[in-house]
Amino acid sequence: MLEPSGTWIHAEALHVAPIDMTGAGDSFNAGFLYTTLHGVSAEECLRFGSACGAMATLRIGGVKGAPTTDVVRQFMAGQQR
Structure with a gap:
């Protein structure tokens, strides 16, 4: 992702x-x-955003069961090495 300052930022891929x-x-x-x-x-x-996208792939359908902020944060914590 390119920030307005012209700096590129990256996020590690999540393993799902x-x-x-x-x-x-x-x-x-x-x-x-x-x-x-x-x-x-x-x-x-x-x-x-990456965590939300990754979590969406763990269930069938694009809308069912959107996670709460707390659930996304728990998922992110479990992804850290």
């Missing part, structure tokens, strides 16, 4: 066993926008 990729991009966008609107750093927005 996807079931259905429907809605993963929309889920990434939702998570990224949610954190952006809450004044979170660009790096954290990217990580949170």
